[in-house]
Amino acid sequence: MAASSQNTTSSRALRDAQLIDSSGAWAKEARTAASDRAQAAGLPQRRDEYWKYTRPDAFVQADVTLQASLRRSLEIFDQRTTVLVTFEDGKIQSSALPSAAHCTLESLMSASALDLHWARDIYGRLEAAGQTPVQRSLAAVNTAVAREGLMLNVTGAVAAPIHIHATSSGQTDAIIHNVIKVAAGAEVTLIETGQYGARTNSVLEVDVADGGRFHHIRVQDGDERHLLTHIFGKIGAEATFKSFTLTAGGQLTRNECVLQLLGDDASVSVAGACLGDGPFHHDDTVFITHDAVNCESRQVFKKVLRNGAVGVFQGKILVKAGAQKTDGYQISQSLLLDDDSQFLAKPELEIYADDVACSHGSTSGAIDAQALFYLRSRGVPEAQAVDLLTLSFVAEAIEEIEDADLAQDILDHLTETLSAR
Amino acid sequence: MLNIKNLHVKLEEEDKQILKGVNLSLESGKVHAIMGPNGSGKSTLSYVLSGKGGYEVTDGTAQLEGVDILDMEAEERAAAGLFLAFQYPVEIPGVGNMTFLRTAVNAQRKLRGEEEMSAGEFLKVVRAKAKDLKIDAEMLKRPVNVGFSGGEKKRNEILQMAMLEPKMCILDETDSGLDVDAMKLVAQGVNALRDDKRTFLVITHYQRLLDHIKPDVVHIMANGRIIKTGGPELALEVENNGYADLLEETA
Numbered sequence: 001m002a003a004s005s006q007n008t009t010s011s012r013a014l015r016d017a018q019l020i021d022s023s024g025a026w027a028k029e030a031r032t033a034a035s036d037r038a039q040a041a042g043l044p045q046r047r048d049e050y051w052k053y054t055r056p057d058a059f060v061q062a063d064v065t066l067q068a069s070l071r072r073s074l075e076i077f078d079q080r081t082t083v084l085v086t087f088e089d090g091k092i093q094s095s096a097l098p099s100a101a102h103c104t105l106e107s108l109m110s111a112s113a114l115d116l117h118w119a120r121d122i123y124g125r126l127e128a129a130g131q132t133p134v135q136r137s138l139a140a141v142n143t144a145v146a147r148e149g150l151m152l153n154v155t156g157a158v159a160a161p162i163h164i165h166a167t168s169s170g171q172t173d174a175i176i177h178n179v180i181k182v183a184a185g186a187e188v189t190l191i192e193t194g195q196y197g198a199r200t201n202s203v204l205e206v207d208v209a210d211g212g213r214f215h216h217i218r219v220q221d222g223d224e225r226h227l228l229t230h231i232f233g234k235i236g237a238e239a240t241f242k243s244f245t246l247t248a249g250g251q252l253t254r255n256e257c258v259l260q261l262l263g264d265d266a267s268v269s270v271a272g273a274c275l276g277d278g279p280f281h282h283d284d285t286v287f288i289t290h291d292a293v294n295c296e297s298r299q300v301f302k303k304v305l306r307n308g309a310v311g312v313f314q315g316k317i318l319v320k321a322g323a324q325k326t327d328g329y330q331i332s333q334s335l336l337l338d339d340d341s342q343f344l345a346k347p348e349l350e351i352y353a354d355d356v357a358c359s360h361g362s363t364s365g366a367i368d369a370q371a372l373f374y375l376r377s378r379g380v381p382e383a384q385a386v387d388l389l390t391l392s393f394v395a396e397a398i399e400e401i402e403d404a405d406l407a408q409d410i411l412d413h414l415t416e417t418l419s420a421r
Numbered sequence: 422m423l424n425i426k427n428l429h430v431k432l433e434e435e436d437k438q439i440l441k442g443v444n445l446s447l448e449s450g451k452v453h454a455i456m457g458p459n460g461s462g463k464s465t466l467s468y469v470l471s472g473k474g475g476y477e478v479t480d481g482t483a484q485l486e487g488v489d490i491l492d493m494e495a496e497e498r499a500a501a502g503l504f505l506a507f508q509y510p511v512e513i514p515g516v517g518n519m520t521f522l523r524t525a526v527n528a529q530r531k532l533r534g535e536e537e538m539s540a541g542e543f544l545k546v547v548r549a550k551a552k553d554l555k556i557d558a559e560m561l562k563r564p565v566n567v568g569f570s571g572g573e574k575k576r577n578e579i580l581q582m583a584m585l586e587p588k589m590c591i592l593d594e595t596d597s598g599l600d601v602d603a604m605k606l607v608a609q610g611v612n613a614l615r616d617d618k619r620t621f622l623v624i625t626h627y628q629r630l631l632d633h634i635k636p637d638v639v640h641i642m643a644n645g646r647i648i649k650t651g652g653p654e655l656a657l658e659v660e661n662n663g664y665a666d667l668l669e670e671t672a
Binding site for chain 2: 382391
């Protein structure tokens with residue numbers, strides 16, 4: 001199926017990108033291949049099963065009509081020393097790129113100007129591998145046209161987290177493509193805060209080699225915004241991959257995470273907590289493929305919804321033949337604070353090995369009346385008691401964060417966000 | 422301290438009268454016990470007094486130090502000095518016991534227009550009180566009541582009571598699910614809080630708890646009413662003869 005609407009930003013961008021591309025050989029090649037993938041797949045349609053619960057229209061329509069605003073979420077981690085990388089209106093501030101031991105930081109722009117670059121083995125490759133069995137054409141569009149992003153090459157244990165903070169104002173459209181390579185035995189934490197644009201299409205490709213450790217903590221806020229993110233991860237033997245996302249704002253968010261466990265004894269965790277209020281639609285779509293022995297994967301998603309907010313979860317664990325001793329865990333839960341809110345969940349398991357333990361659960365519920373009374377009987381006013389029970393509800397997702405200090409920062413931010421609303 | 426007059430209560434959802442004219446007068450500094458068979462309305466009385474939803478007061482009043490409490494929110498009653506030790510304390514995963522205690526203490530202070538307790542001061546006070554109840558630092562850090570044994574949960578209730586320093590304490594079957602040693606420890610905690618300004622209403626099935634928390638007055642409740650009031654000897658009578666004689670007497 002070819003792209004049906006020629007008048008979309010995405011297809012226009014594809015055409016323009018090819019006309020002006022003066023990049024080095026590897027980047028040109030990756031972009032051309034991605035462009036072909038996108039053209040062949042066509043843009044997502046409302047009738048696509050894969051987009052059943054979230055309308056793709058907002059991501060493919062021609063013009064962005066939202067007004068981004070500058071947010072202060074940088075302060076969430078201000079108790080921590082971080083290596084700060086900033087984006088303004090979708091552009092990486094490359095003149096101010098910091099340096100840190102055991103890693104190199106470059107912009108996509110400068111990396112793609114070279115004829116040879118380490119990112120060649122990752123950029124668009126992991127995204128392409130994540131196109132089956134379901135096509136994610138907007139990620140392919142991203143690979144084809146993205147000009148902005150961070151290329152992070154991690155060769156050892158990086159002490160302080162690498163912190164991307166993005167600010168944006170006005171009707172900005174951002175296409176961001178970040179690539180991270182974690183060498184064997186290396187370790188890094190990536191923090192992402194702020195918003196790249198009023199409308200953002202972002203791709204993060206992460207290659208974690210054997211014994212490598214990657215931690216990702218992301219805070220998505222901003223009032224008026226549409227956000228589509230893709231994470232594509234390739235995880236080697238005995239490696240660790242952990243990604244946590246807190247979403248506390250925005251009108252439309254879809255976070256896709258596609259992970260391939262390719263080496264034995266690896267461990268991954270994808271977790272999310274979201275607070276939805278009013279015109280808020282939040283979609284977590286996860287696909288984890290076990291293609292090695294004795295790997296563990298965890299998906300932990302908690303959504304707190306009120307005033308008509310909608311939460312979506314589509315999570316799948318695919319256990320390939322031979323991926324014995326797989327331990328897969330998947331939980332998606334919503335706390336509906338009123339009758340107007342909605343949670344739509346589609347948990348899936350597909351298992352071709354016979355010695356595996358996979359569990360999944362999905363629930364929707366209201367605030368527990370007994371717990372609410374317990375708190376109020378101790379003098380905690382109702383609104384504050386509901387906030388405490390909300391924190392209690394999302395705690396399991398936050399506990400997926402390994403670093404206790406960063407987890408505390410997230411908890412504090414969440415507490416503040418709750419008491420401010 | 423607490424005056425209950427002609428209290429009639431029915432379930433909100435169904436047309437079922439639970440309390441059918443309860444009269445009780447609890448003086449400052451006294452310990453009153455309420456005993457009674459299952460379904461007599463003891464727990465309902467404790468819930469209605471502390472402000473739990475689902476009940477409808479159809480007649481009567483309840484005043485704490487002369488102030489009508491039945492129209493107050495649960496948190497306002499707590500701030501006014503009322504405390505209910507739960508029969509089944511609720512587990513709250515993900516919220517640390519210490520956070521919970523501090524939130525409660527400061528929420529009450531705020532409602533009363535008092536200054537909040539500083540983190541340092543709070544820590545000092547809570548550690549001292551926890552020690553008396555043999556609650557260790559680990560238990561203070563753990564999520565509220567999660568993974569606590571029956572005894573730990575009840576001790577945690579008494580710790581909350583000690584921190585909140587209420588004037589009127591209602592203990593709803595605090596002895597349920599406790600072994601002898603745990604019951605002694607809980608009773609010690611309660612006795613340590615007894616003084617001439619604090620009043621207790623101890624609800625129990627068994628006389629056993631009253632060996633450790635000695636009541637001044639014992640009431641027998643049945644079928645939504647107080648049917649007999651007497652001294653501690655009344656509890657012993659129940660222990661020896663059961664409720665049947667008393668019920669017949671008043672039938």
